[in-house]
């Protein structure tokens with residue numbers, strides 16, 4: 296049998312040739328690949344390297360930082376500054392944007408969640424990293440927060456690394472979604488999941504049901520209908536999953552379909568929702584839409600939300616198109632639209 300493996304680097308070079316680019320995109324992706332490999336290594340060493348537990352500090356959102364949140368952030372910042380491809384970065388773990396010194400020619404902006412699902416670190420359940428890449432606006436000479444505050448539709452690429460039973464990277468550059476698995480023996484990501492697509496229908500939902508008492512009527516209606524199964528209005532039995540790592544939930548949906556919801560509720564709406572728009576919701580929405588799914592706040596497309604600040608939160612409902620559209624329709628009906 297002929298050998299057919301394609302490395303992520305070769306895949307990116309091919310993509311670059313197709314677009315007629317100069318190579319800077321491949322270079323910046325190489326930095327992200329290095330960062331994710333190093334974080335995978337630290338996640339994998341876990342307690343052996345003393346990587347579990349709290350760091351003893353809080354991030355800008357008032358959340359307790361885990362040691363790995365801090366380490367993953369340091370790795371992401373360091374590796375992505377080295378190549379000089381970015382003019383600036385923004386992270387879940389940093390209050391302000393971080394202009395990259397010496398990167399006068401950096402043409403891109405990087406936003407990231409260095410470690411997603413961090414409540415799962417110490418219990419050895421899948422976690423991940425999420426990233427979103429924007430082009431520096433034309434004519435921008437100084438890197439201010441305003442340069443980052445752009446709608447998700449302006450992303451040029453987005454992806455995540457999943458540190459699970461195997462390490463994977465999933466990427467979109469606006470031309471479909473492709474998944475790569477890290478071969479630890481050769482240290483390279485190999486294309487294993489070409490052209491990932493999400494089935495339009497599903498019978499699997501993911502929501503943190505402990506928040507049911509706070510849900511809005513359209514969310515309660517939908518989950519009640521899922522739970523009513525074959526005998527209910529949806530006419531089929533549903534299964535439920537909740538990993539509490541958005542990366543793992545999105546990956547499951549890309550592989551076998553499903554709907555993931557972290558909706559607005561009467562409690563989290565005081566902050567705008569739970570998940571962060573710029574480095575969680577937007578990159579995942581881009582990936583999901585590119586795979587044929589849909590991503591909404593319940594009241595509009597996530598990627599069309601105009602960000603007002605870096606750490607803005609937003610309600611998130613994404614996955615198999617027909618189910619996401621059903622939940623949106625329930626919101627519209629409820630709002631009298």
Ligand SMILES: O=P(O)(O)OC[C@H]1O[C@](O)(COP(=O)(O)O)[C@@H](O)[C@@H]1O
Nearest residue numbers: 408410411412413414503539540541
């Ligand atoms: O603790 P909950 O309410 O189940 O929330 C879990 C959600 O929060 C997150 O962990 C937030 O991400 P961080 O771990 O990066 O803060 C998501 O990955 C996940 O979907």
Ligand SMILES: [Mg+2]
Nearest residue numbers: 408411412575
């Ligand atoms: Mg996160």
Ligand SMILES: [Mg+2]
Nearest residue numbers: 387408410411
């Ligand atoms: Mg995080």
